[in-house]
Amino acid sequence: MTSHHMPLPFRPFQLIGRTVLGGLREIGHIASFSGRVITACVTPVIYPREVVRQCIKIGFYSLPVIGLTAVFIGAALALNIYTGGARFNAEQFVPNIVVLGITRELGPVLVGLMLAGRVSAGIAAEIGAMRVTEQIDALLTLSAKPERYLYAPRVIAGIATLPILVLVADIIGVLGGWLVAVGALNFNGALYLRNTWSFVTGNDIWSGLIKAAVFGGIISLMGCYQGDRSKGGAGGVGRAATLAVVGAAVLILASNYILTSIFVRIGL
Amino acid sequence: MTDFSARPILELKNIHKAFGPKQVLRGVDITVAPGKSLVIIGGSGTGKSVTIKCALGLLKPDQGEVRFDGELVSTRKTLDTIRRRTGMLFQGGALFDSLSVWENVSFALLYRDRVGRGEAKKRAIETLAKVRLPASAADLRIAELSGGMQKRAALARAIIANPDLIFFDEPTTGLDPITADAVNNLIVEQVKALGAATVTITHDMASVRKIADEVAMLHEGSIIWRGPVADLDKSGNAYVEQFVHGRAEGPIQPAI
Numbered sequence: 001m002t003s004h005h006m007p008l009p010f011r012p013f014q015l016i017g018r019t020v021l022g023g024l025r026e027i028g029h030i031a032s033f034s035g036r037v038i039t040a041c042v043t044p045v046i047y048p049r050e051v052v053r054q055c056i057k058i059g060f061y062s063l064p065v066i067g068l069t070a071v072f073i074g075a076a077l078a079l080n081i082y083t084g085g086a087r088f089n090a091e092q093f094v095p096n097i098v099v100l101g102i103t104r105e106l107g108p109v110l111v112g113l114m115l116a117g118r119v120s121a122g123i124a125a126e127i128g129a130m131r132v133t134e135q136i137d138a139l140l141t142l143s144a145k146p147e148r149y150l151y152a153p154r155v156i157a158g159i160a161t162l163p164i165l166v167l168v169a170d171i172i173g174v175l176g177g178w179l180v181a182v183g184a185l186n187f188n189g190a191l192y193l194r195n196t197w198s199f200v201t202g203n204d205i206w207s208g209l210i211k212a213a214v215f216g217g218i219i220s221l222m223g224c225y226q227g228d229r230s231k232g233g234a235g236g237v238g239r240a241a242t243l244a245v246v247g248a249a250v251l252i253l254a255s256n257y258i259l260t261s262i263f264v265r266i267g268l
Numbered sequence: 269m270t271d272f273s274a275r276p277i278l279e280l281k282n283i284h285k286a287f288g289p290k291q292v293l294r295g296v297d298i299t300v301a302p303g304k305s306l307v308i309i310g311g312s313g314t315g316k317s318v319t320i321k322c323a324l325g326l327l328k329p330d331q332g333e334v335r336f337d338g339e340l341v342s343t344r345k346t347l348d349t350i351r352r353r354t355g356m357l358f359q360g361g362a363l364f365d366s367l368s369v370w371e372n373v374s375f376a377l378l379y380r381d382r383v384g385r386g387e388a389k390k391r392a393i394e395t396l397a398k399v400r401l402p403a404s405a406a407d408l409r410i411a412e413l414s415g416g417m418q419k420r421a422a423l424a425r426a427i428i429a430n431p432d433l434i435f436f437d438e439p440t441t442g443l444d445p446i447t448a449d450a451v452n453n454l455i456v457e458q459v460k461a462l463g464a465a466t467v468t469i470t471h472d473m474a475s476v477r478k479i480a481d482e483v484a485m486l487h488e489g490s491i492i493w494r495g496p497v498a499d500l501d502k503s504g505n506a507y508v509e510q511f512v513h514g515r516a517e518g519p520i521q522p523a524i
Contacts, residue, residue: 047379053366130364133360133362134358134359134360134362135362135363135364135365137321137326137358137362138356138358138362138363138364139364140324140325140326140351141324141326141351141354141355141356142351142375142376142379142380142425143348143351143352143376143379143380144375144379144380149379
């Protein structure tokens with residue numbers, strides 16, 4: 001029965017049913033695609049030259065944007081904590097809370113969200129353009145599997161470089177907080193750094209790096225998935241880039257909550 | 269004259285393919301003898317590219333079978349075999365713009381056959397010379413090549429592994445008549461040198477007359493005429509005559 005013939009009272013149910021089924025189908029597609037790509041990441045043949053090329057594209061070229069993001073976040077965080085802490089005479093905790101907030105939460109999440117925009121969209125647009133210009137068909141005719149040659153190197157590079165970028169963001173973010181604390185809030189520079197160093201634990205840093213690795217995988221996978229499915233010329237490529245950014249951002253925030261819950265439970 | 273006694277290098281039997289409600293192929297039958305050149309003509313949207321993609325396993329037919337050198341192409345392994353023994357020149361070239369010209373040309377050697385980069389580059393430059401591209405073009409990026417040079421580079425990629433069968437999808441589209449003729453000459457010359465069979469789809473009647481041994485006309489998803497290129501002007505088929513002479517009037521309705 002077509003929607004045209006469906007009695008009016010049942011149309012909302014039809015709409016809900018169609019939406020739910022569409023959503024489930026999409027989840028199935030993403031799961032199947034991810035399974036194939038992750039298998040390609042952990043089984044031979046892996047193309048090291050492509051992995052290195054993608055590490056440079058994803059990691060090295062993201063350093064400026066990550067540095068700028070981290071320094072401003074660290075600075076704003078220090079100001080906010082100082083202002084909030086002043087309400088109950090706790091200004092001295094600025095270095096402790098800045099380093100905790102950056103290493104555990106803001107570093108990985110903001111780096112992840114920035115790269116969802118920069119990297120995921122870039123991958124989706126690149127793969128999408130390859131799809132619509134038959135370059136992926138050409139790969140297949142040359143006996144090269146896109147999962148191995150195109151997608152696995154990007155996912156490996158995403159997983160490998162995000163923790164490094166987050167580590168850089170942690171350091172720059174703390175320095176951003178230090179700049180504001182010393183320059184505007186009259187903190188002693190050496191004392192600030194000593195407090196930061198003595199407060200932060202290995203678990204704080206590791207939990208952020210584990211999150212970063214997961215976010216790196218999500219960012220690359222969503223870019224590859226949406227690019228692979230794109231069709232219909234320039235409009236399709238643009239749509240793929242948009243969907244990749246939105247999908248990666250939502251999955252980063254959702255997985256951040258899940259990972260944080262797990263870390264709290266296991267005491268990491 | 270085509271040698272019909274030889275075992276076909278490629279056989280498509282009763283191929284059907286639909287995209288949603290749109291039935292594109294309705295029982296396509298094609299055979300290509302070793303070393304022979306079949307050109308498929310037909311209007312836009314009649315299923316020519318879909319036919320080639322079914323033959324190469326890029327699309328899975330809904331019905332029918334593909335045989336390569338007598339072997340049914342049904343598994344990943346047989347598909348791999350056919351791809352190792354075939355070359356393909358895509359309509360837009362489909363060259364990888366992140367790689368240099370020589371890396372594109374020798375892609376199958378580098379990534380499939382695991383040939384060393386030095387040896388692969390040497391063979392790429394030799395193959396570029398066969399398609400009249402200078403060695404200095406080897407290190408250029410794809411964006412630095414003209415349309416004609418890109419077609420030549422794509423041809424070099426299609427022939428570098430000495431295939432038994434080469435597919436050409438609109439090899440002269442977008443080229444000026446002189447460059448198109450030069451590309452046609454290269455195709456004929458290189459295919460003859462390799463002794464490969466070819467399947468070409470094109471609208472360009474000059475290309476058809478230059479490169480075809482046989483011509484097949486695809487209309488509404490079926491082969492409606494097939495014969496030697498010499499019979500093209502005396503086919504006795506109204507569809508073929510309209511297409512060959514490029515007339516708007518006739519049984520084929522223009523797609524506008």
